[in-house]
Amino acid sequence: MPRLPEIDATKLSPEQRTIYERMMRARGHMRGPFAVWLRNAELCENTLKLQEMFASRITLERRLLELMILISARLATAQYAWFIHEPHALKFGISRDIVQAIRQRRTPEFTRDDERLVYDITTELNTTRSLSEANYNRGLAMFGEQAMVELVSAIGFYSMLAMTLNAFAVSVPDGKEALA
Template identity: 45%
Template structure:
């Protein structure tokens, strides 16, 4: 990581870190960067928690939206943290592999996943969505679902930019999910200090 470890936390940082750890099982990865700005960290963590745990979108689609943003920004940490979770909650492993390879995934009979992929990809790549894609998204997810999807994509995009800018280390044993992007296959060392 580009920043040194946080050896001593201020009382405010410690308070926020404890809250994050109680909800997420530890303070690691991006939160070790966000804590440099405690008030932003608190708000970002709350938004992230909503997007992951409380959004109106079904869990499999929440995980898929995270992977779409992670792949768009080539954010290896997010990808590694969620690729298996997406499969566990119903996104086909083949679709996840295709997404990692930069290929349009075939979601089979999961029309909602296909619509979410098309909607998300259009907004991330073109910065707009076509009338046809908007109508399909609205029919599939409703007004609240579309608003939650945009919130999720914004949150996960911000997360990806932070992970990439500060070069947050992969967890020990994780591999670079798309080595062609940076021209090397990176494997996090087994001896790295766990976050």
């Protein structure tokens, strides 16, 4: 059960209302972490800008971004993040077998080296909060400096997102569990 009540649109400040209306136009809903962050309009605005940048204005392929999000969501058991991003991962080319393996907490059998590397880097950063020299060098060689900075930063952002979802018990629509 969610820890915060739903947003009452009639009680929003002008700054909150602007963000709320933008979200409603773009997504048709105000839920997930942004419904939590809307309690502070500046926080919500800035996290929304980061999320939009990661989704559309980075050099790292969207396929790899969505894979990283699923790995991070699974490691944190962030139900809402998994619910939202599983369809995106499939749409952008992550195989159903890989998605199912991650869901079941199994190491996937990767056929693509870049996916394997994203899995290794994301898992290591989420579990140890550090990155080994070996994985750093592999990432730099495969992705280059800019995409490595983007990947590591996105891992940090989606870890914050997962913590927010879990701390405030944000549930998926209709109470469906995305992860066991």
